[in-house]
Amino acid sequence: MILGSQIGFCGPLGASGAEVYRALNDVGIKSVDYSLMDGYRSALWQLTDAELKERMTAEKELINSCGVIVGQSHSPMDANYLNAPETKDARWHAQIQAIKAASWLGSPYTVVHPIMPKFRFGRHGVEETKKINMEFYEFLRPYLAEYGVKAAIENIASFDSHRGVACESSCSTPAELCDYIDTLGTDNFCACLDVGHAAIACQDPVGFIYALGDRLHVLHIHDNSYLGDNHLMPGMGKIDWWGIGKALNDIGFDEVFSYEADCPYLRFYEIEDLDARKTLTRDLLKCYAEIGKAIISVK
Secondary structure, X not given: OXXXXXXXXHHHHOOOHHHHHHHHHHOOEEEEEEEOOOOOOOHHHHOOHHHHHHHHHHHHHHHHHOOOEEEEEEOOOOOOOOOOHHHHHHHHHHHHHHHHHHHHHOOOEEXXXXXXXXXXXXXXXXXXXXXXXXXXXXXXXXXXXXXXXXXXXXXXXXXXXXXXXXXXXXXXXXXXXXXXXXXXXXXXXXXXXXXXXXXXXXXXXXXXXXXXXXXXXXXXXXXXXOOOOOOEOOOOOOXXXXXXXXXXXXXXXXXXXXXXXXXXXXXXXXXXXXXXXXXXXXXXXHHHHHHHXXXXXXX
């Protein structure tokens, strides 16, 4: 395993892209989760293929020159067209372009969230939800195959507004996520486990890892209270991180231990002194790296 991270902390860091990538490399974080989550209306998806390729290729060269790779990317989260059918083509076009962009960035995976219909509530609507998502993922398959990128399907949690708690939604359970991957096959698809989503959807993150086994290729690492999607640094919440590390090693996971734990950095926006903000951000990044090294070393 190598360490990776989202880079939502670049705002508090107040640095250029190159500075951020070098900061990752300096502490031993060798992979970046590159966000392509711009909504389907984004100007990014209106670029020609040649323009998009030029932009992504230049970004890849910059990232690689700083000693870092793009281990995964995120596609737009708004593929759900069910409440506005007339937007389906535009929403799914953005997904296609995100697959191309991931390829040109050198990313082997792009995280493609499953569609979460409003009628899906707990175990209600499971089969209909799967039917909708199979249509979506099969639509993407030819582009995934052509551009050599796997879609990593992420476990999702929803929110029960009546009870004020998180609840089950698309692929919230190990059984449902495994079923999606097994139905689609592993040539173009794999599982992305968000350990925080597992916890708030009343699933055991450690058991989730064992259930996914070799279907698991992508991780989103962050801690929480089991009550909210807090995106904290491991150790700040209640997730069993030593159990996580052991489970990953037990199943032979050899991909990226990728952080999605930006919330602690957000407090640094309040610091006016830019140099102090950069120092604190870099120091916290070092903590993330050392904690990650400890977790992935558990046998």
